[in-house]
Amino acid sequence: MTGLVVAMDGPSGSGKSSASRGVARALGLRYLDTGAQYRAMTWWMLKQGVDLTDPEAVAARCGEAEIVSGTDPDAPSIHVGGTDVSGPIREDEVTGVVSAVAAVPEVRARLVALQREIIGAGGIVVEGRDIGTVVAPAAPVKIFLTASPEARALRRSAELAGTTAEAQVAALARRDTLDSTRKTDPLSMAAGAVELDTTALNLEEVIAEVLRLVKERT
Template sequence: MPETPTRPLVVAVDGPSGSGKSSVSRAVASRLGLAYLDTGAMYRAATWWCLDQGVALVDGDAVAAAVRAMPLVMGVDPKAPGVHVGGTDVAEPIRTTEISAAVSAVATNLEVRDELRRLQRAAIDAERSDGGFSGGRGIVAEGRDITTVVAPGADARLLLTASEEARLARRALEIHGQAGVAQVEATRDQVLRRDSDDATVSSFHVAADGVATVDSSALSFEQTVDAVLAVIEQVTADR
């Protein structure tokens, strides 16, 4: 496992839906004593907020204005990364099928992406200082655009990928508790259709220059975590 960083360490992880980037990133952050930022949850929270405020998701300008006014508070403790909008805990509501089906309409809004990228950069910068959750140790941030747009200068940039079959099975197990034929089919839309929608505004299937690829198709969860840690260890050894 990589040694404790002596200066802030920023790790950026991207990848398609169901690749395991959220759970793996949380585990990596926890092992290294770093903060954790789930940027996908920010888009889900924005979707929840717009629906809660009665904003029509087809009205791009209204959606962007609502998101700019959203009182979002992202928890960055990898062991308990809460998500609050105003005084409401939305960690569970944003994982509903309703939000999963609607989030792409918000996530492909370019003005929304600009606003949330600003918040993401601010969260990353906060963990470079002693006043952040990590006490200046750093952060693992995962989600769309992280390796190329939000944090292209991150110390370690990784694309975590997996085969379509593996990703569908994992998401089915996560949502339905089993990965039979019916459960896999039930998750196909929110995994593959959402990736197709998001791919219109973001690139996350092929690693950009300088971004390491970890294919977890044949790896267990722990093996995937170890593979990501190995990439980070190489980075920390070189700097």
């Protein structure tokens, strides 16, 4: 398993994070949340007062942010310039604008390079939206997680205080549109990936199915 790369893609609320961490833990692999890196970049831009509606301004500053990702599935971390931003990057201020930052080609190029550096020789489960298509297209195991809009909204509302499933349906639809229609590295299922609908599955069942696919493909 030391050289294995498991690519886990899918939209928000599909269960990527919990499943990816569970799979990494079960296999004794590292874990990387690439979405956290885009959120960290967005948080840094906000703190720097960068106009996020101006792609050129975002592109000009994206090389300055020092982003460090921890890869322990039991305690994943994300730091920017030495500051732990695990909490702040999940707040509404970042969530509402991260898609705009993630759509900037220079941001994607910077973070894809960082992600490939972390992946290195393998031994890792990587979750995101373009892992199987762009970051690690040669990964032997590529999974695309999906779920119904209602199931995804319920999961997101359970994770976020002060929000409802009804509000999350609209928010997720907007995020899906932005992620799947951006010009650079849009959200899509990679060639050779297995689509796994998690709507009717609990976390343990999702992890078990991914582990079965890993065994089958390795």
